[in-house]
Amino acid sequence: MADDKYIINAYPVITSEPINITAMNIMLSQVGVKEEGNNMGQAVRSFLKSVGLGGGYSWCMALVYWVYEQASIDLGIPNPLIRTGGVLRQWNEINKKYKHSTPAVGDIFIIDLGKGAGHTGIVTGIEGANIKTVEGNTNTNGSANGDGVYERVRKQSTIKGYIRIT
Numbered sequence: 229m230a231d232d233k234y235i236i237n238a239y240p241v242i243t244s245e246p247i248n249i250t251a252m253n254i255m256l257s258q259v260g261v262k263e264e265g266n267n268m269g270q271a272v273r274s275f276l277k278s279v280g281l282g283g284g285y286s287w288c289m290a291l292v293y294w295v296y297e298q299a300s301i302d303l304g305i306p307n308p309l310i311r312t313g314g315v316l317r318q319w320n321e322i323n324k325k326y327k328h329s330t331p332a333v334g335d336i337f338i339i340d341l342g343k344g345a346g347h348t349g350i351v352t353g354i355e356g357a358n359i360k361t362v363e364g365n366t367n368t369n370g371s372a373n374g375d376g377v378y379e380r381v382r383k384q385s386t387i388k389g390y391i392r393i394t
Contacts, residue, residue: 246394247308248334250299251292252350255362255377258291262376267365275364279313286373288348289315291364292336295350296393308393315339315346319389328390331359335390337382339372346388347372349380357384 245253261271268283275287278294290313300307310321319327319338331337331351337359339347349363358381367374370382 246334247296247299247303247305248336248350248393250303251295252334252352252362254295254298255291255350256352256379258295258364258377259362259379260377261364263365267373276313279311281313285313286365287313288363288365288372289313289318289346291377292318292348292350309391315348316344318348319346319391322391326391326393328392331384331387331390332392334394335392337361337390338388339382339386340388341372345372351390352379355381358382359384359387 263269263272267285267287272287273283275290275294276283276285278297279290281290293309293311296309297307310318312318315338331354333351333353335351336348337351341347349361351359352362353360361380361382363380364377365374366372366378366380368378370380
């Protein structure tokens, strides 16, 4: 899997930061990565492969897992996330010590869209009632099934919770 990181946008190795900040920086380096078709393409396949899935699946959680996997490799530590492409599965199965109701830079945000669906990304900033984010499988309108990796702004009131691993 370490070879997969060079398929996608190159990113600087940061070894003096905690894993959440390292993962956030890797995620930011992926801004501009686009699908090739619906939930397909070389980059998307790499993200999905990291959680044991093939092309065609929603990939926002797979991207978050992938960046944590890359950060774990760079830092020489185990990936602390559950290996899943399911946003709500990650939230439900992650150790409760990592769950928070207020955001911090580097947190993984969780949105519950209902009927078992969710969306996720990483918090890059906090501005009053909003969070700045970087997220995959979205678009400029904030879709949970978009076409690439984007920086966005979301209302904190739409977030179910935050996963904070430092």
